[in-house]
Amino acid sequence: MRSATIFNFLIEANIMASIAILLMIPLRKLLRKQMGNTAICFGWLLIALRLLIPLTLPNPLIHEIRPTYLEDTAIRPIAGQIKVRIVDAISDIGLSLFRRGDRQGFKQMQKIAAGVDYNGYPEILALILMIGMVVFFCWFVFRNIRFRMILRKNRIAPISGTLQEMYLTLCKERKVKPIPVYFTDPVPGACLVGVFRPYIVLPVMTAPQDVVTVLTHEICHFKNRDHIWNILRLLCCIIHWFNPLVWIAASMSRSDSELRCDDRVTSLMNDKERKDYAGVLVLAAARKSIPGIGVMATGMTMNGKRLKNRIVAIIQRTKPLRWLTATFIILASMCLTVAFCTGEWNPGAVQAGMFDETVSVHDVPVHDERQMPEDIQGLERGIWTIAGYNDYDEISQFRDITEEHLWASAGTMLKVIYADSNRLDRHCTFAEDGTLLELQDLNVPWLGENLPESRKYVRDDVALQEVSDRLMAFLEKANPGMGQSVDHFSVMWESGQNGQIWMQIDGIPKDEKTGEWITFVVRLEPEWQLQYFACVSNG
Amino acid sequence: MSVQVTEAEWKIMECLWDHAPQTMGEITATLEPTTGWTRQTVITLLKRMTEKGAVSMDDSARAKKYVPLITREEASTEETHKFLNHVFKGKASLLVNHLVDSGDLSEDDLQEILNVMRGEKK
Numbered sequence: 001m002r003s004a005t006i007f008n009f010l011i012e013a014n015i016m017a018s019i020a021i022l023l024m025i026p027l028r029k030l031l032r033k034q035m036g037n038t039a040i041c042f043g044w045l046l047i048a049l050r051l052l053i054p055l056t057l058p059n060p061l062i063h064e065i066r067p068t069y070l071e072d073t074a075i076r077p078i079a080g081q082i083k084v085r086i087v088d089a090i091s092d093i094g095l096s097l098f099r100r101g102d103r104q105g106f107k108q109m110q111k112i113a114a115g116v117d118y119n120g121y122p123e124i125l126a127l128i129l130m131i132g133m134v135v136f137f138c139w140f141v142f143r144n145i146r147f148r149m150i151l152r153k154n155r156i157a158p159i160s161g162t163l164q165e166m167y168l169t170l171c172k173e174r175k176v177k178p179i180p181v182y183f184t185d186p187v188p189g190a191c192l193v194g195v196f197r198p199y200i201v202l203p204v205m206t207a208p209q210d211v212v213t214v215l216t217h218e219i220c221h222f223k224n225r226d227h228i229w230n231i232l233r234l235l236c237c238i239i240h241w242f243n244p245l246v247w248i249a250a251s252m253s254r255s256d257s258e259l260r261c262d263d264r265v266t267s268l269m270n271d272k273e274r275k276d277y278a279g280v281l282v283l284a285a286a287r288k289s290i291p292g293i294g295v296m297a298t299g300m301t302m303n304g305k306r307l308k309n310r311i312v313a314i315i316q317r318t319k320p321l322r323w324l325t326a327t328f329i330i331l332a333s334m335c336l337t338v339a340f341c342t343g344e345w346n347p348g349a350v351q352a353g354m355f356d357e358t359v360s361v362h363d364v365p366v367h368d369e370r371q372m373p374e375d376i377q378g379l380e381r382g383i384w385t386i387a388g389y390n391d392y393d394e395i396s397q398f399r400d401i402t403e404e405h406l407w408a409s410a411g412t413m414l415k416v417i418y419a420d421s422n423r424l425d426r427h428c429t430f431a432e433d434g435t436l437l438e439l440q441d442l443n444v445p446w447l448g449e450n451l452p453e454s455r456k457y458v459r460d461d462v463a464l465q466e467v468s469d470r471l472m473a474f475l476e477k478a479n480p481g482m483g484q485s486v487d488h489f490s491v492m493w494e495s496g497q498n499g500q501i502w503m504q505i506d507g508i509p510k511d512e513k514t515g516e517w518i519t520f521v522v523r524l525e526p527e528w529q530l531q532y533f534a535c536v537s538n539g
Numbered sequence: 540m541s542v543q544v545t546e547a548e549w550k551i552m553e554c555l556w557d558h559a560p561q562t563m564g565e566i567t568a569t570l571e572p573t574t575g576w577t578r579q580t581v582i583t584l585l586k587r588m589t590e591k592g593a594v595s596m597d598d599s600a601r602a603k604k605y606v607p608l609i610t611r612e613e614a615s616t617e618e619t620h621k622f623l624n625h626v627f628k629g630k631a632s633l634l635v636n637h638l639v640d641s642g643d644l645s646e647d648d649l650q651e652i653l654n655v656m657r658g659e660k661k
Contacts, residue, residue, distance in 0.1 A: 185547040204547045204584075205546050207574075208573075208575035
């Protein structure tokens with residue numbers, strides 16, 4: 001898996017989820033009574049879904065933030081912006097060090113910027129992230145296995161007799177399928193344990209008058225699927241272990257699950273029963289019966305101020321406002337959908353200018369059949385077309401042809417110029433036998449300006465191969481047979497500006513002493529266009 | 540040899556310290572009204588306590604009888620040490636300070652402690 005794929009997911013998920021977590025924190029504090037604990041737990045569920053599901057939906061606006069010189073189209077715009085901003089920030093630090101005369105510091109910053117940009121730092125970071133995930137996964141697995149082993153060792157007996165009958169009656173009342181219940185000793189408090197085959201652990205020291213209350217609480221956890229919730233929380237913490245907000249959210253959602261469980265427990269209770277229930281919670285708090293966050297088990301209580309708030313909520317029991325709850329659920333669901341919209345609307349648009357097929361509109365006469373100068377116009381039309389210019393009919397109005405005698409060995413060369421007062425300035429030069437010697441468009445930015453460097457294609461072997469293939473195809477059309485003398489292509493430079501990218505790529509001959517040196521300057525984006533071609537023979 | 544006894548096992552030990560030997564049925568009959576424990580629970584706890592060395596079983600008679608192997612004082616000492624180590628880092632002085640500060644020790648209690656300490660030194 002490429003590091004770009006990992007970063008796309010982690011960066012997008014963490015940015016969206018972190019924003020949502022920061023919104024949830026005050027929301028749950030200020031509007032808990034009005035919204036209800038179920039709505040708050042639903043909010044946490046949506047955040048967990050964003051953190052865990054690597055889904056990307058298209059977004060028509062996201063392309064606007066794609067950095068211009070993003071090296072790799074596999075890096076999506078958000079991750080690309082982060083990368084470019086980091087590289088820029090490091091470069092700025094380097095520049096400020098340079099201005100202060102610290103050349104060593106400047107070089108170091110340049111090295112770091114290069115490392116982040118293309119020299120392997122992202123890959124190292126991805127490896128660290130993966131190692132962190134493995135470490136946390138192993139730690140959680142160890143803790144849970146150890147916890148389960150201790151519980152198994154301390155198991156006394158399943159509940160039986162009168163207690164069993166009471167439990168089955170309770171399950172029927174609460175419309176819950178009965179799950180096993182085991183007396184255990186020692187264990188600090190009752191808990192629901194396990195995911196696929198859950199069971200309830202009941203301290204053997206639980207007072208008989210409290211057993212029903214305790215079991216009610218645990219089966220309400222089961223009905224709320226809190227044992228599955230635990231897995232989601234753990235997965236979020238494992239995958240996003242580096243984000244403290246995720247850990248905070250996991251802890252908060254655990255507390256909110258308890259409050260939601262209380263709501264379900266007390267929904268069928270009268271005032272006296274609610275007070276008794278609150279009393280049991282206080283007693284359980286004295287035993288410090290909370291399993292740790294890494295353990296997949298639900299405890300019964302909390303400590304300190306949270307317990308106090310919980311007791312107050314149980315006794316007061318306010319009903320949430322339905323319209324507010326519904327509004328929150330709808331808005332939160334919409335926000336989740338938007339949070340997944342981080343993909344580009346038309347990924348193909350980014351690749352405009354990438355090669356898909358060789359252009360061959362007009363036939364170019366094969367070499368041996370070229371009659372110069374009679375066939376020259378047909379030759380010109382064909383060559384300009386396969387060079388990516390489809391305006392021969394327009395430019396031919398400004399055509400002028402001259403003879404040149406630059407080298408004796410080249411014989412009479414025919415130079416065809418297309419120029420007007422409106423910035424049209426192109427030419428192509430043919431040898432006596434119709435060999436194309438030069439083709440040039442002089443109205444191009446790369447001639448006069450010092451363009452910024454681009455590295456989009458030069459590091460992409462597949463893209464470079466496509467460029468080479470297309471140039472070879474041009475060569476075979478323009479000068480059949482000339483391509484056989486080319487040993488390999490070599491990139492001289494790549495520049496980019498305002499959505500355009502150019503590259504000079506030279507064809508190195510097999511025989512450097514007598515072969516033809518070929519130079520191409522091609523515009524790769526937005527559309528392919530060969531803007532300069534020249535071949536020089538040493539022979 | 541120190542034997543650590545859980546809270547549930549302590550209840551059984553209390554039963555045996557009050558009157559020993561007792562059968563499992565007798566112990567269950569004593570404890571069930573207050574704890575709700577069934578025979579199965581008591582059997583499992585007794586088995587564990589036997590393995591730990593807290594009780595021993597005499598199976599010479601038709602009904603197995605259980606006797607405690609540690610005294611109440613030994614068990615109390617063990618629990619006290621455990622409590623001191625856990626809460627007061629093993630220092631009894633910290634416990635006494637806490638009791639004095641919280642007002643849980645009366646003048647008579649303090650005098651009694653002093654008398655015991657003087658008696659120990661002699």
